[in-house]
Amino acid sequence: MEPVLTDRFSPMKFFRGTGFIPFIVKRILTSFLLIFGVTFIAFSITQLVPGDPVAANLGQSAYSDPEIVAAFEKEFGLDQPVPVQYLRYIQNLSKGNFGISLSSKRPVLDDLKEYFPATMEIALVAVVLALFIGLIFGTISAVTRDRLPDQIIRVFSLTGVSMPTFWTALVAFYIFFFLLGWAPGTGRLQPGAEAPENVTGLFTIDALIAGDFATFREAFAYLLLPAIVLAIYAVGVLTRFTRASVLEILGNDYVRTARSKGLSEFTVIRRHVLRPALLAIITVAGVAFASLMAGSVLVENVFSWPGLGQYAYRAAVGLDLPGIMGVSMVVATVYITMNLIVDILYRVIDPQLRKGDQ
Amino acid sequence: MSLLKVKDLTVTLMTGSGPADAVRRLSFELNHGEILGIAGESGSGKTMTALSILGLLPYKGKTSGSILFDGQEIVGFKAEQFRKIRGKDVAMIFQDPMTSLHPMLTVETQLTEHLRHHRKVSKDAARAKALELLDTVKIPDPASALTAHPSQFSGGMRQRIAIAMALACDPKLLIADEPTTALDVTVQAGILQLLKDLRKRDNLSVIVITHDLGVLSSLADRLLIMYAGAEVESGITSQILTSPKHPYTQGLIEALPDSGGSGKNLIAIEGMPPELGKFPSGCAFHTRCRFAQERCKQDWPTQVHFGSQGRIYCTVNPSAHEKTGQS
Missing domain, CATH: 1.10.3720.10 (MetI-like)
Known part of the structure; x- marks a missing residue:
């Protein structure tokens, strides 16, 4: 049976409902949660990968100059603690900012x-x-x-x-x-x-x-x-x-x-x-x-x-x-x-x- | 003239170990407006008999002998010819209404699709007929039932819908394969009454297949008892139930629970029914028969007639000697 609509809209009742529309709404919300979970996993994996992004992106001579390395790390936030890096990443993502590509130097x-x-x-x-x-x-x-x-x-x-x-x-x-x-x-x-x-x-x-x-x-x-x-x-x-x-x-x-x-x-x-x-x-x-x-x-x-x-x-x-x-x-x-x-x-x-x- | 005349019907199925006869030299007739009950244990060939009339035998199934339906020889029909009578002249109700209705199609679609296919009627005319059918089978609120799906109905209601479906094109012959087996006892009575009402109203000919003699006792005019794909006894229902002649039928009736509650012990038939492909030679029942003699193992049982309609297939015919012992 379809749920009978009461005169007042109740969000709790809506989400407990088993109709088609509440299902879609619930399903979309869980999808967002999933995507949020993915950001965490994606971020963690990049932290676990052995390899130094600084070394990979700076030339041999630039890499041997600590000042350039420090400037590079500062520019891309690589000098911050990992949780801070993650928070900054999430903040930027929510603004549609995926960061600057290290290789193409474009957003x-x-x-x-x-x-x-x-x-x-x-x-x-x-x-x-x-x-x-x-x-x-x-x-x-x-x-x-x-x-x-x-x-x-x-x-x-x-x-x-x-x-x-x-x-x-x-x-x-x-x-x-x-x-x-x-x-x-x-x-x-x-x-x-x-x-x-x-x-x-x-x-x-x-x-x-x-x-x-x-x-x-x-x-x-x-x-x-x-x-x-x-x-x-x-x-x-x-x-x-x-x-x-x-x-x-x-x-x-x-x-x-x-x-x-x-x-x-x-x-x-x-x-x-x-x-x-x-x-x-x-x-x-x-x-x-x-x-x-x-x-x-x-x-x-x-x-x-x-x-x-x-x-x-x-x-x-x-x-x-x-x-x-x-x-x-x-x-x-x-x-x-x-x-x-x-x-x-x-x-x-x-x-x-x-x-x-x- | 009878509506259906089956003579020496043999149905051969393909099994894992080669072809095997599931129905053997079966002969029976069905008159207009008559209800015939076919009874037997599972594997006795009841359902295959029904499916051979509709041309719906399983993969690689073959029929030989003769099935005269309404004057037409069905044995040897091509798929296309079967499709013309199926659903229109011969309709079938299956055992389990929980699985025999399509779960994703509306009741209206399932009630009208064959009507529109066979009769080429308009959608509105088909819907009107569907409403009438649902009313006939006593579904409450037919209009809203049309838009519903089978899952919204109970088992008994689903079987009523299945019956309505079978009746859509006003068939001459209705085959009901274990129509009440999957249902509660209280619901069973309603379905049986419905079948009886329909026979009276439309002069419908019905074949009811069941392993439950109790179902047939009040419903069928005549009975056909099958064992291992062959007939063992046939005749008027009341006569068979009160004085069965074949040892197998006698065993079946002794094994029936007594609704009167007399407290007598049920007597089971010793042994198990044989599997397809492993039917014993001669009279297939000889392995379980208390009267079996040496010749039962070799000879196809002899036909013995009783009165105008009764007949058994038994070489020994013990009931002739036992007359005094039976009440």
């Missing part, structure tokens, strides 16, 4: 604003592709269980998950750029081409907003190959997972009931099987998307794609603590947000969860 936030959308763009295309293909092939595979289509799809999905992504990236680049010349090359646009006016940071979307279809086509052509390479692994995972999930649902009594009604097999699958199967599939899709956001360093390197992976790599090599923490925060936030979205989608798909489970 980390500006760096992230530039690199994050680039990764987001290929990850989004990759995950949409992977979901679309994975769902269709996984379902076909389950429905034709042990027959030829299933066998073929299983071979391909196993290949998909077994090939290392950096290798697929190299092979795809060699074939489609070098041999066939279908792919335009590396980067997000032609060298020297002007990026569309920045609104979202996604070049394709920004080009559409600006009404510049030529740039849209170009940006899309550039992102397609890296996105497909990224998608291959996710397609494999999602196909296999969809197959398992659909097979499990097919064994349920309510599917037999649906069949006993004489509905077409297509309707039985679409209406009675895919919806419950989606519950498990979106969980995997969420994790797959988050890991595409975080783990595409090698693919970004092959395609010279100026994304988060490349930035994270450079920050790590340069022992750029603000940069590393900034990337950690972004990646953690992506994971937490994906979990939030998946949890909400659960309730959209399954009305039982909406009717009060907490």
